[in-house]
Amino acid sequence: MIKKGLTLAIAALLMVSSSFAQKGKTVNFTGTVKFPDTQNKYQIYLGKYEGEGFNRAFKAIDSTKLDANNNFSFKVPAEKPDFYQVRVYYMDRIDFWADKDNIHVNVRGIDTAKRIVKNPPYIYMENASRDNEVINDVNLVSYLNYQQMIAVGQEQYRAGLSKDTLWINYVKDGFDRINKEREIRIKYLVNKYKDQPTVLYALNNLSPKRDQELIMSTLDYLTKKFPDLKQARDRKKEILDGIAQAEKIANGKKAPHFAYPDVNGKNWSPKDFKGKYLIIDFWASWCGPCRQEIPHLKEVYKKYKDQGLEILAVSVDAKEADWKKAMAEERMAWPQINAKESKPVMASYLFSGIPYLVVVDKEGNIIEKNVRGESLDKKLKEIFGK
Incomplete structure (x- = not known):
């Protein structure tokens, strides 16, 4: 009995020592x-x-x-x-x-x-164990993808200069091809390293919408294998919250409310356009694609304004001076507001990249999200019939 008690005491002491270590x-x-x-x-x-x-x-x-x-x-x-x-x-x-x-x-x-x-x-991180090799491998995939994007952009530019329609048609979907390849490589790494806590780093490179099944099954596996891995539990909650928010802004649901001031201090919100079709254009002065879309929006506005279309431009510029300068340069004819603190509206509409355009009906319900260029023209043609 004494021997057993001594053994338990030593075991307890070792546990305490390990904890302090x-x-x-x-x-x-x-x-x-x-x-x-x-x-x-x-x-x-x-x-x-x-x-x-x-x-x-x-x-x-x-x-x-x-x-x-x-x-x-x-x-x-x-x-x-x-x-x-x-x-x-x-x-x-x-x-x-x-x-x-x-x-x-x-x-x-x-x-x-x-x-x-x-x-x-x-x-490259030297002396990396399997945990950090996950990050090394994911970063290599991302780096190579970035280099391919540069190469594709250059090829598309040269094809356009050549006026060679066969070449132009071949390279026009170049970005889609390399991004699909990147996705395949990341999924391979997720399966390869699924027993490592750092597979979370690879999961962050997948789409919660497209790859939800793989992401959630991997997170379930992680939380089962590593019950104390708070990062996995937090990531799962974040995704589930995102899914719930996505349901709130599904097509046919009310456009989330926001209100921001124009240059005169007047607040504008989607509610101010009830009875009109509305394009909400989230943009910024520093965003090249956003500003490239503006001439197209001017054409759209001219074509459909008399049929009840309005546009509300929501700048996410943190610096008001940059926003005002861009407005003066672009001379847009529709209401302009500045969301200096843009995170709340970005979270409610679930976007992180711009330009991000949302089409809203006369009752304030979302018709379509993330459209521009040809996809915007197609949607407006469905609405207005021409």
Whole structure:
């Protein structure tokens, strides 16, 4: 009896010791920068994303500078494994899973090109276990996809200059082809790494709408295998909340309410256009495709205005001056409002990219979402008959 009691006491002590051993646990993240910031204009940050959905944002928790050999290092909290991100200056961002790996990266640093082009490089994490290999592999797929997008864009441009209709028709669906290929590769990685908590990183690259079955089955598997993996539970809740919101804005449902001011301070909302068909155009001054769509919207407005069509332009510019400047340049003839705090309306309409156009009927019900160009023309033809 004494021996049994002593054995239990020792076991309890070992458990306590193990618990204390985890407290204050850290891993090292080190890096070497090829082109340092010699003017000390920028920092190197360690941080993580906090918040949910459209309120999710990067929050720095530490910062550092290079040593004499252009190296930097962070001690990263690893008591509770989680995703972190290191930001080197203004370009390089490295996501990683802090648990047991001491990661090292080599990064470019300051862009030395005379003309800076946004084309983030692929950054390989050395010393990565299977957890962080998930991230390495996903990032390689994303990097190659980005390079293919650049190549397709250049080919489409050259095909247009050539006036060769066979070539033009061949390359016009180039983006769709490479994006389907990317999706196949990501799904392969999800199946390959489904037993790793970091498969969450791969799931973030799939569409909750198109790939819902694969995403949810993987999350169910994760939560069963790792009951303490809060990130998986949170992701599942976020997706379920998104599905519920998608049902609220399905075609035929009421367009979610919002109200923002125009340049004179007057608030406008979809309710102000009851009895009219309405196009809600979410855009921004810095969005090239948004501004490319404006001449087309002017044609649409001219064609259908007398038949009861109105447009409400909702800028998501954070800087009011940029919005006003773009308005003066574009000279749009319909009401213009500025949603400086755009996250609530983006969450209610479930979009993250712009331009995003929503067509609403005379009763304020959604007819169609995410249309522009030919798809908008087709929908308006269905409504107005010409």
